[in-house]
Amino acid sequence: MWRSGLSSQKRDPAVLGDGVEHASGSGLGTIAVEAVSLAYRAPRGSGQVLVLSEVSLYVSAGEFVCVVGPSGCGKTSLLHCLAGLVAPSRGIIRVGGSVVRGPGRDRGVVFQQYALFPWLSAVRNVEFSLQMRGVARSERRALALEYLSLVNMAEAAHVMPKALSGGMKQRVALARAYAAEPQVMLMDEPFGALDAQTRRGLQLDLLRTWESERRTVVFITHDVVEAVLLGGRVVVMKAGPGEVTADVTIALGSGRDARTVDTDAFRRSKAAVEGAMESRAPDK
Numbered sequence: 001m002w003r004s005g006l007s008s009q010k011r012d013p014a015v016l017g018d019g020v021e022h023a024s025g026s027g028l029g030t031i032a033v034e035a036v037s038l039a040y041r042a043p044r045g046s047g048q049v050l051v052l053s054e055v056s057l058y059v060s061a062g063e064f065v066c067v068v069g070p071s072g073c074g075k076t077s078l079l080h081c082l083a084g085l086v087a088p089s090r091g092i093i094r095v096g097g098s099v100v101r102g103p104g105r106d107r108g109v110v111f112q113q114y115a116l117f118p119w120l121s122a123v124r125n126v127e128f129s130l131q132m133r134g135v136a137r138s139e140r141r142a143l144a145l146e147y148l149s150l151v152n153m154a155e156a157a158h159v160m161p162k163a164l165s166g167g168m169k170q171r172v173a174l175a176r177a178y179a180a181e182p183q184v185m186l187m188d189e190p191f192g193a194l195d196a197q198t199r200r201g202l203q204l205d206l207l208r209t210w211e212s213e214r215r216t217v218v219f220i221t222h223d224v225v226e227a228v229l230l231g232g233r234v235v236v237m238k239a240g241p242g243e244v245t246a247d248v249t250i251a252l253g254s255g256r257d258a259r260t261v262d263t264d265a266f267r268r269s270k271a272a273v274e275g276a277m278e279s280r281a282p283d284k
Protein backbone atom coordinates (compact mmCIF):
# COMPACT_ATOMS: atom_id res chain seq x y z
CA MET A 1 0.00 0.00 0.00
CA TRP A 2 3.01 2.28 0.14
CA ARG A 3 2.83 4.65 -2.81
CA SER A 4 5.71 5.18 -5.20
CA GLY A 5 6.61 8.45 -3.50
CA LEU A 6 6.92 6.67 -0.19
CA SER A 7 8.87 3.71 -1.44
CA SER A 8 11.46 6.12 -2.81
CA GLN A 9 11.83 7.44 0.74
CA LYS A 10 13.52 4.26 1.93
CA ARG A 11 14.90 4.27 5.40
CA ASP A 12 18.29 5.87 5.48
CA PRO A 13 20.40 4.75 8.42
CA ALA A 14 22.26 8.06 8.36
CA VAL A 15 19.15 10.04 9.31
CA LEU A 16 17.71 7.61 11.80
CA GLY A 17 17.38 7.89 15.45
CA ASP A 18 19.06 9.50 18.31
CA GLY A 19 22.46 10.48 17.06
CA VAL A 20 23.80 7.03 17.86
CA GLU A 21 25.93 5.74 15.05
CA HIS A 22 24.60 2.46 13.71
CA ALA A 23 27.33 0.18 12.48
CA SER A 24 26.41 -1.43 9.20
CA GLY A 25 24.91 -4.85 9.77
CA SER A 26 24.15 -3.88 13.38
CA GLY A 27 20.62 -5.16 13.03
CA LEU A 28 18.51 -2.13 12.14
CA GLY A 29 14.99 -2.82 13.32
CA THR A 30 15.93 -5.50 15.83
CA ILE A 31 14.90 -5.31 19.48
CA ALA A 32 16.67 -7.09 22.32
CA VAL A 33 15.24 -6.85 25.82
CA GLU A 34 17.73 -8.59 28.08
CA ALA A 35 16.71 -9.57 31.61
CA VAL A 36 14.93 -6.29 32.26
CA SER A 37 13.55 -5.66 35.74
CA LEU A 38 11.71 -2.53 36.76
CA ALA A 39 10.79 -1.38 40.26
CA TYR A 40 8.67 1.68 41.03
CA ARG A 41 8.61 3.43 44.38
CA ALA A 42 5.73 2.05 46.46
CA PRO A 43 2.72 4.39 46.45
CA ARG A 44 2.67 4.61 50.23
CA GLY A 45 5.57 4.50 52.63
CA SER A 46 9.00 3.35 51.65
CA GLY A 47 10.16 0.46 49.59
CA GLN A 48 9.63 -0.49 45.99
CA VAL A 49 7.19 -2.50 43.92
CA LEU A 50 8.66 -4.89 41.39
CA VAL A 51 6.69 -4.39 38.18
CA LEU A 52 8.86 -6.27 35.67
CA SER A 53 11.02 -9.23 36.62
CA GLU A 54 13.79 -10.45 34.32
CA VAL A 55 11.85 -9.86 31.13
CA SER A 56 13.69 -10.97 28.00
CA LEU A 57 12.30 -10.51 24.52
CA TYR A 58 13.96 -10.65 21.14
CA VAL A 59 12.32 -9.28 18.02
CA SER A 60 13.84 -9.66 14.56
CA ALA A 61 13.79 -6.85 12.03
CA GLY A 62 10.40 -6.70 10.32
CA GLU A 63 8.59 -8.90 12.84
CA PHE A 64 5.14 -8.02 14.18
CA VAL A 65 5.00 -9.11 17.82
CA CYS A 66 1.95 -8.68 20.02
CA VAL A 67 2.13 -8.63 23.82
CA VAL A 68 -0.90 -9.69 25.86
CA GLY A 69 -1.44 -10.08 29.57
CA PRO A 70 -3.78 -9.09 32.39
CA SER A 71 -4.22 -5.51 33.50
CA GLY A 72 -1.31 -4.38 35.63
CA CYS A 73 1.18 -7.00 34.42
CA GLY A 74 3.53 -4.29 33.19
CA LYS A 75 2.82 -4.12 29.44
CA THR A 76 2.82 -0.32 29.34
CA SER A 77 5.83 -0.23 31.65
CA LEU A 78 7.71 -2.50 29.25
CA LEU A 79 6.72 -0.30 26.30
CA HIS A 80 7.85 2.80 28.19
CA CYS A 81 11.22 1.12 28.76
CA LEU A 82 11.45 0.33 25.02
CA ALA A 83 10.52 3.91 24.18
CA GLY A 84 13.20 5.19 26.56
CA LEU A 85 10.65 7.03 28.71
CA VAL A 86 11.48 4.91 31.76
CA ALA A 87 14.88 3.42 32.62
CA PRO A 88 14.91 -0.25 33.67
CA SER A 89 16.18 -0.89 37.19
CA ARG A 90 18.20 -3.79 35.82
CA GLY A 91 18.93 -5.29 32.44
CA ILE A 92 19.47 -3.70 29.09
CA ILE A 93 17.45 -2.88 25.98
CA ARG A 94 18.93 -2.59 22.51
CA VAL A 95 17.14 -1.30 19.43
CA GLY A 96 19.00 -1.67 16.16
CA GLY A 97 22.01 -2.84 18.14
CA SER A 98 22.25 0.40 20.15
CA VAL A 99 21.51 0.57 23.87
CA VAL A 100 18.34 2.56 24.63
CA ARG A 101 19.20 5.47 26.93
CA GLY A 102 16.22 7.74 26.26
CA PRO A 103 13.62 8.53 23.64
CA GLY A 104 14.82 8.60 20.05
CA ARG A 105 13.52 8.96 16.53
CA ASP A 106 14.52 5.34 15.84
CA ARG A 107 11.32 4.42 17.75
CA GLY A 108 7.83 5.59 16.86
CA VAL A 109 5.26 5.36 19.64
CA VAL A 110 1.47 5.25 19.27
CA PHE A 111 -0.47 5.40 22.53
CA GLN A 112 -4.09 4.60 23.29
CA GLN A 113 -4.88 8.27 23.72
CA TYR A 114 -4.52 10.26 20.56
CA ALA A 115 -1.43 12.38 20.94
CA LEU A 116 -1.99 14.82 18.09
CA PHE A 117 -1.01 18.47 18.31
CA PRO A 118 -4.46 20.04 18.72
CA TRP A 119 -3.40 23.33 17.09
CA LEU A 120 -2.27 21.64 13.84
CA SER A 121 -4.52 20.20 11.12
CA ALA A 122 -4.21 16.49 10.26
CA VAL A 123 -1.81 17.12 7.40
CA ARG A 124 0.29 19.53 9.44
CA ASN A 125 0.55 16.97 12.23
CA VAL A 126 2.07 14.56 9.70
CA GLU A 127 4.27 17.29 8.22
CA PHE A 128 5.71 17.85 11.69
CA SER A 129 7.21 14.32 11.63
CA LEU A 130 8.63 14.94 8.17
CA GLN A 131 10.19 18.19 9.36
CA MET A 132 11.73 16.33 12.33
CA ARG A 133 13.44 13.91 9.99
CA GLY A 134 14.75 16.67 7.78
CA VAL A 135 12.44 16.46 4.74
CA ALA A 136 12.61 19.71 2.75
CA ARG A 137 9.64 22.05 3.22
CA SER A 138 8.81 21.90 -0.50
CA GLU A 139 8.37 18.11 -0.34
CA ARG A 140 6.48 17.85 2.93
CA ARG A 141 2.91 18.55 1.83
CA ALA A 142 2.83 15.96 -0.97
CA LEU A 143 4.51 13.32 1.17
CA ALA A 144 2.25 14.02 4.17
CA LEU A 145 -0.79 13.57 1.95
CA GLU A 146 0.57 10.21 0.80
CA TYR A 147 0.95 9.09 4.41
CA LEU A 148 -2.62 10.23 5.10
CA SER A 149 -3.83 8.28 2.03
CA LEU A 150 -2.17 5.23 3.51
CA VAL A 151 -4.60 5.39 6.43
CA ASN A 152 -7.55 6.58 4.30
CA MET A 153 -7.44 10.08 5.72
CA ALA A 154 -6.41 12.20 2.73
CA GLU A 155 -9.88 13.72 2.45
CA ALA A 156 -9.73 15.01 6.01
CA ALA A 157 -6.23 16.43 5.61
CA HIS A 158 -7.20 19.97 6.56
CA VAL A 159 -9.48 19.11 9.46
CA MET A 160 -8.37 20.08 12.97
CA PRO A 161 -8.04 17.22 15.52
CA LYS A 162 -10.98 18.42 17.61
CA ALA A 163 -13.29 17.86 14.64
CA LEU A 164 -12.05 14.28 14.02
CA SER A 165 -13.62 11.15 15.50
CA GLY A 166 -11.52 8.89 17.74
CA GLY A 167 -10.84 6.46 14.89
CA MET A 168 -9.87 9.29 12.55
CA LYS A 169 -7.52 10.78 15.14
CA GLN A 170 -5.85 7.43 15.59
CA ARG A 171 -5.45 7.06 11.81
CA VAL A 172 -3.68 10.44 11.74
CA ALA A 173 -1.53 9.37 14.71
CA LEU A 174 -0.52 6.26 12.74
CA ALA A 175 0.28 8.34 9.64
CA ARG A 176 2.36 10.68 11.77
CA ALA A 177 4.25 7.77 13.35
CA TYR A 178 4.91 6.21 9.93
CA ALA A 179 6.04 9.55 8.50
CA ALA A 180 8.85 9.65 11.06
CA GLU A 181 10.20 6.48 9.39
CA PRO A 182 11.26 4.87 12.67
CA GLN A 183 13.12 1.57 12.78
CA VAL A 184 10.46 0.17 15.06
CA MET A 185 6.87 1.03 15.93
CA LEU A 186 5.79 0.67 19.55
CA MET A 187 2.02 0.59 20.02
CA ASP A 188 0.19 0.52 23.35
CA GLU A 189 -3.43 -0.50 22.80
CA PRO A 190 -3.73 2.03 19.97
CA PHE A 191 -7.25 0.87 19.06
CA GLY A 192 -8.44 0.23 22.61
CA ALA A 193 -10.84 3.17 22.72
CA LEU A 194 -12.56 2.43 19.40
CA ASP A 195 -15.77 0.58 18.59
CA ALA A 196 -15.45 -2.94 17.17
CA GLN A 197 -16.08 -2.01 13.53
CA THR A 198 -13.70 0.96 13.45
CA ARG A 199 -11.17 -1.12 15.28
CA ARG A 200 -11.29 -3.95 12.72
CA GLY A 201 -10.84 -1.44 9.89
CA LEU A 202 -7.76 0.02 11.53
CA GLN A 203 -6.35 -3.43 12.30
CA LEU A 204 -6.64 -4.46 8.64
CA ASP A 205 -5.12 -1.17 7.44
CA LEU A 206 -2.23 -1.64 9.84
CA LEU A 207 -1.71 -5.20 8.60
CA ARG A 208 -1.66 -4.10 4.96
CA THR A 209 0.80 -1.33 5.72
CA TRP A 210 3.02 -3.69 7.67
CA GLU A 211 2.93 -6.34 4.94
CA SER A 212 4.21 -3.88 2.38
CA GLU A 213 6.76 -2.12 4.59
CA ARG A 214 7.79 -4.82 7.11
CA ARG A 215 8.67 -2.36 9.81
CA THR A 216 9.29 -3.97 13.18
CA VAL A 217 6.20 -3.63 15.40
CA VAL A 218 5.64 -4.31 19.10
CA PHE A 219 1.90 -4.08 19.69
CA ILE A 220 0.33 -4.27 23.13
CA THR A 221 -3.28 -5.31 23.52
CA HIS A 222 -5.79 -6.83 25.92
CA ASP A 223 -7.63 -8.40 23.02
CA VAL A 224 -6.54 -11.94 22.08
CA VAL A 225 -8.40 -11.82 18.75
CA GLU A 226 -6.56 -8.62 17.84
CA ALA A 227 -3.22 -10.13 18.92
CA VAL A 228 -3.71 -13.30 16.86
CA LEU A 229 -5.02 -11.43 13.81
CA LEU A 230 -2.04 -9.06 13.76
CA GLY A 231 0.91 -10.86 15.26
CA GLY A 232 3.46 -13.24 13.83
CA ARG A 233 4.13 -14.01 17.48
CA VAL A 234 2.11 -13.38 20.61
CA VAL A 235 4.09 -12.91 23.79
CA VAL A 236 2.10 -13.66 26.96
CA MET A 237 2.83 -11.92 30.25
CA LYS A 238 1.60 -12.58 33.77
CA ALA A 239 1.25 -10.14 36.63
CA GLY A 240 2.78 -9.90 40.08
CA PRO A 241 5.53 -9.24 39.03
CA GLY A 242 5.33 -8.93 35.28
CA GLU A 243 7.07 -11.79 33.52
CA VAL A 244 6.96 -13.32 30.07
CA THR A 245 5.39 -16.76 30.40
CA ALA A 246 4.88 -17.84 26.79
CA ASP A 247 5.80 -16.92 23.25
CA VAL A 248 3.30 -18.34 20.77
CA THR A 249 4.09 -18.41 17.03
CA ILE A 250 1.02 -17.58 14.94
CA ALA A 251 1.19 -19.69 11.80
CA LEU A 252 -1.34 -17.76 9.73
CA GLY A 253 1.11 -16.39 7.18
CA SER A 254 0.53 -13.21 5.21
CA GLY A 255 -2.56 -12.00 3.39
CA ARG A 256 -4.71 -11.98 6.53
CA ASP A 257 -8.04 -10.21 6.12
CA ALA A 258 -11.46 -9.84 7.73
CA ARG A 259 -12.28 -13.51 7.02
CA THR A 260 -9.16 -14.81 8.74
CA VAL A 261 -10.88 -14.74 12.14
CA ASP A 262 -13.42 -17.32 10.86
CA THR A 263 -10.84 -19.93 9.87
CA ASP A 264 -9.93 -23.06 11.81
CA ALA A 265 -6.27 -22.05 11.76
CA PHE A 266 -7.18 -18.80 13.48
CA ARG A 267 -9.28 -20.58 16.10
CA ARG A 268 -6.39 -22.96 16.83
CA SER A 269 -3.92 -20.09 17.28
CA LYS A 270 -6.37 -18.23 19.49
CA ALA A 271 -6.88 -21.33 21.64
CA ALA A 272 -3.11 -21.72 21.95
CA VAL A 273 -2.74 -18.13 23.22
CA GLU A 274 -5.69 -18.48 25.59
CA GLY A 275 -4.23 -21.72 26.90
CA ALA A 276 -0.90 -20.00 27.50
CA MET A 277 -2.66 -17.16 29.34
CA GLU A 278 -4.46 -19.59 31.63
CA SER A 279 -1.51 -21.76 32.53
CA ARG A 280 0.73 -20.03 35.03
CA ALA A 281 4.47 -20.30 34.73
CA PRO A 282 5.97 -22.73 37.24
CA ASP A 283 7.03 -20.99 40.46
CA LYS A 284 10.71 -20.44 40.70
Ligand SMILES: Nc1ncnc2c1ncn2[C@@H]1O[C@H](COP(=O)(O)OP(=O)(O)OP(=O)(O)O)[C@@H](O)[C@H]1O
Nearest residue numbers: 040041051069070071072073074075076077078222
Ligand atom coordinates in the same frame (compact mmCIF):
# COMPACT_ATOMS: atom_id res chain seq x y z
N1 LIG B 1 4.74 5.63 37.42
C1 LIG B 1 4.39 4.63 38.22
N2 LIG B 1 4.68 4.65 39.54
C2 LIG B 1 4.35 3.63 40.33
N3 LIG B 1 3.71 2.51 39.90
C3 LIG B 1 3.39 2.44 38.62
C4 LIG B 1 3.70 3.49 37.69
N4 LIG B 1 3.25 3.12 36.47
C5 LIG B 1 2.70 1.91 36.63
N5 LIG B 1 2.78 1.50 37.91
C6 LIG B 1 2.31 0.21 38.43
O1 LIG B 1 2.99 -0.80 37.69
C7 LIG B 1 2.13 -1.90 37.45
C8 LIG B 1 2.10 -2.17 35.94
O2 LIG B 1 1.45 -1.09 35.30
P1 LIG B 1 1.32 -1.02 33.73
O3 LIG B 1 0.63 0.25 33.41
O4 LIG B 1 2.65 -1.24 33.13
O5 LIG B 1 0.40 -2.28 33.46
P2 LIG B 1 -0.37 -2.73 32.14
O6 LIG B 1 -0.07 -4.18 31.93
O7 LIG B 1 -0.07 -1.80 31.03
O8 LIG B 1 -1.89 -2.59 32.57
P3 LIG B 1 -3.18 -2.24 31.67
O9 LIG B 1 -3.46 -3.49 30.89
O10 LIG B 1 -4.25 -1.94 32.67
O11 LIG B 1 -2.85 -1.06 30.80
C9 LIG B 1 0.79 -1.55 38.03
O12 LIG B 1 0.69 -2.15 39.29
C10 LIG B 1 0.84 -0.05 38.18
O13 LIG B 1 0.07 0.39 39.27
Ligand SMILES: [Mg+2]
Nearest residue numbers: 075076077188
Ligand atom coordinates in the same frame (compact mmCIF):
# COMPACT_ATOMS: atom_id res chain seq x y z
MG1 LIG C 1 -1.21 -0.49 29.87
